[in-house]
Amino acid sequence: MTNIADIIKDVCRDTHVPMAQEVFGGAGLDAIFQVMETVQELYRHVDLERISGEVLVYKVVSPPANIGSAPGFARPVDFASLANQNIHSLCFEIDADGRPHSRVLGSTSREEIARSAVVYHYAGCQEEFLAGNQRKSVRRYDSSTRSQFSVPTFGNLREALQHFARDNVRESTCYTFRKIWHDENRLFLKAGPESLMRDSLTQYLRNRLGADHDVLPEQNVNEKNPVDIRVQPRLRNNRLIIIEIKWLGDSVATDGHVTAKHRDSRAQEGAKQLAEYLDEQRQSAPSHVIQGCYVIIDARRRNLPATATAGATIARVDGFHYEAQVIAFAPAAHTTRQDFDEPYRMFAGPICTD
């Protein structure tokens, strides 16, 4: 395990906040916090997916300049007004009161601005800060977001689970989740992908549920013990949310032979297992309010070959055949008991040939 002192040393050497302080002193520190707060505020209003070009936000530390083409400071920008616009690129300068103003840079480069400013630059999911003649790229701790400054905080678990399906699962965006696949076209799962699915969801929830909840992965992972996650509100000791994860699809060993084919009956089995687990918990902890959430990672494909061969492909009609197919649960615990949420089926799509 890496020593924390070594990590501190790396952080001091590699990251943008110490850089800004080192280059511009206290004014640099003030500037970089103002820039980060402004960028966060911007991304609360503007979806980064809608920005095809680049984003530049800067705060002048020692005024030289004639930077950009705006004469002085006119009216500050209201980021909310940008929410529904088609945006190519954005550039803002932060004034002395911390308010952003639109700028058109013309031929001025960000390196030139950085001589007297702390500069944030985003393009194509890459972020960096510049100060003086130094630059540091921003480490994105959450791979399902486009920016380190756009990780949302969800008010509740249900909302977070719905976003997990879209943000991490559908396109296998998360680095950890991506490892569940045997092949690059995402047709077959690796054998025993449960722990990776659990880790991906655990990390996602931890990054987004704020300080209200603790997200605890279960340690025992095998076919007999369910892979699940416990979510516990921090200051309400009698509440507990259990997340059970099951997957559907075909898993293969490293040599390509199929190790498991899970279909609807597997989903039913998981629902039964969670219902029984909730019953057990109710008996062992009768004073707790327990809720069950059932997450089904759906990686089913139609017309897969009998074994996974290198370079296997799939057409869209087969790859996404199961995407809209609802699983009919009988019995349907979520309709008969209040402690069982409607299952969260999350379709994990393949890369198709068409």
Next chain:
Amino acid sequence: MRLHPNATFDCLLVARRLQAQGAAFTGPEIHLFAYLACLLWLYDKHIVTDWGYSFVGTELGAPYSQEIDSALQELLGRGFFLRVHDRLRMTELAERTLDEFTNLEMNRQRAECLNAACASIAAFSLGMVTSALSQEPELSRSKALPSSRLLLEDAAQSQLYVQFEALRSNLDQRTSDLRLPAVVWLSALYRSIASTPVEL
């Protein structure tokens, strides 16, 4: 009930900072940032008893202060905070009171710690701050025990001071601004999780 002056000030200041970042805040967030501020107080070479109140670490690895909890309840009861669904919001009365408290010299140093703690949410999501701080030696140790335990007792602080010393030596006495060690330390703690995702 008499309000604990330090805990009350801390609740109000943290609440303002969190509310400025989002629509509202929660009780656990106040406990979390008050605790982070207390750690920065120690980093700044003050003694723990001068913080004015104590924290326990729950078995979940969360910081909790009885004084903060009582202050939160009183502030709600007296109309300083409003409950909006599961979250809280400050009222104008709270804003005015905080302005008065902030001007007091006795609150200057603790305000620096509280502001530095709250500034970290410019660099991380709330969830990331929570995750990072749960790796801090004291909270990390409390997770290993089945019941709540008092945090920051003298005997337990040594590992914490080793980390603070590493911070100081790498930051080379550059600045007295506590935002820098706060962000560097949280980054390091978060990275220590990222290298072992299935920790705990």
